[in-house]
Amino acid sequence: MNFLDFPEFNSSDSLPSTQSLLSFPELQKAYHEKQFIDYMLNHINTLIFVADEDSHFVFVNDTVVDKYGFTRDELLKMSVSDIDINVTQSDYSTFWKELVQKKTMQLHSIHKDKFWNLYPVLIQTHYIEYGGKAYVFGAVEDESYIQNLLNAHNGFIILTDGKKLVMGNTGMISFFGYPDFLTFISEHKCICEFFIEEEGFIYHQPTWIEEVKQAQEHDAKVKIKNPLTNQEHIFLVCASAFDESRFLVTFTDITELETYKNELERLAITDGLTLLYNRRYFNDIMPREINRAKRNKQQLAFIMLDVDYFKRYNDHYGHANGDNVLIRIASTIEYCFSRASDFCFRLGGEEFGIICTGNTPQDVYSQTEQLRQNIEELAIEHKGNSASSYATVSIGIAFCDGNTTMEILYSTADAELYRAKEAGRNGICPVQPLL
Incomplete structure (x- = not known):
């Protein structure tokens, strides 16, 4: 037996059931190896899953079952996109092609459970082959502590990879008038979609995070229209590296300060x-x-x-x-x-x-x-x-x-x-x- 034999691994029916079979040393060794691997995978805090090339789950450990609230049978009928709110079938196809080349990748995403609770996660993925088929082996680390960190800050703060929004705090959600983060990112990939194009303010969507990072001799500012009040707000923007691929970005509302400043400048030249x-x-x-x-x-x-x-x-x-x-x-x-x-x-x-x-x-x-x-x-x-x-x-x-x-x-x-x-x-x- 081999622990990568996923259908067997998820079903106790496949285990040897007679003492006569277990009398063979080879089967005894395989049985005990399987029990050991089963114990290791199902009695650790890390969420382990295996999915095929079409994104369907073929293995989930007990931790995944406990975390997401689905039964094992339900999960094995689901796809990665059913729990990962950032993944569509097209996204998965792109990811798969890249994984085949790199063999291992690290991803940040947002997972949802059966009750639509959201969990920021870090996923370590590995490309594996077994029985003539290819699979992705994923170890998922819960990063909910980051959401707690963001929500501990007053005002407006997000986590982004520079192209899409990874997480946002309650201040951001309330500013844009959305009931929750899931609703927001179902309509908007990046917060830069709200930036107003105007001289003196950062706008260019593909490179906005780079412009914020490079703003050393002057303040980086963005202008955003509040969809609830239809009023334009000016934010001072600061970005710092959170890890190798993500940035923590703070937005400080300086609209009132800028109004006073502009009025003083106007009076100085009038x-x-x-x-x-x-x-x-x-x-x-x-x-x-x-x-x-x-x-x-x-x-x-x-x-x-x-x-x-x-x-x-x-x-x-x-x-x-x-x-x-x-x-x-x-x-x-x-x-x-x-x-x-x-x-x-x-x-x-x-x-x-x-x-x-x-x-x-x-x-x-x-x-x-x-x-x-x-x-x-x-x-x-x-x-x-x-x-x-x-x-x-x-x-x-x-x-x-x-x-x-x-x-x-x-x-x-x-x-x-x-x-x-x-x-x-x-x-x-x-x-x-x-x-």
Whole structure:
């Protein structure tokens, strides 16, 4: 007899039943060997199973029977996929091909018992042949302690191999609104399926865990929409190696902190009165936009405008009304230059600036002339303005070429603005667009 003779091994009927047969030394030796192997396999804590190439169980030890709540006969009519929630027939076929080549493999998975309780497990598998057939011999180690470890943490923590979710704590399950882990992974293989694609956040699903691990000089962050509230949350993500193939990943909700941070950053670059960008942000962004225009071989224009005779307006109408004029002009500037590539600034006092990229010189002049007209058509009374009965602006434009620096562009626009004032105000210089 041989202990790999699985049908015999699972049935006491096959044991020698007569004393006459046991009188032969060879059979006596085989019988005692079988009893010893049977005892060893069925009286240890490790769950032992054997399955064939089609994933059907052909042997399970007593520990498996006790653990999963099925009878031995029930288990021997089942397949691996009946207790392993991560395995489909296609998955098993792929696993089998790899096992044939490697002969031994280590796997992490989730098993379920007859009552749908889940057990994280580590499976040591071996490829064996007997009687002209091939089998997988599996020794299963219960890793439920890992689930207890995860659930002991507040917030959001998972165990993953980087491609699929292995385990998640109760915080993760409650965040996504699922009743249990089994329901979650029946619909989603990886938590990265929920990541929102946005600049500054990790998204690329196949490599997300590698990006988290490599984020040393900056924080790794992901953005996820809560399916219960439909609100977007920002998580700080940290990953550490749990073993050779799995990673422990913590998600810390920093949504509120990020909101405060973004608001502070916005206030730092925004003019408090007009809500346009301020001079500080202009100094930061102008070199970047010049370099971008050069790199992309795009036309960049810098437009400067100044409210005509604004000191006279303040002296006559008061500073409160003067502030209101600046606010209304700023709103008009944003209305006329509203593309994502347009940047509008209050450079100081009654002086404004616009960075406009991608338009031809003719388009820039046309758009700037429309702005000049719209401001005059606000019909803000200004008795001290010799150029009009209303508040108006003078405008200077400079264009970026391959050798232009921020200093040259600014001084050129400023000189053109001065020329517009010298020409009588409420106008644009140069007078004609470059061809």
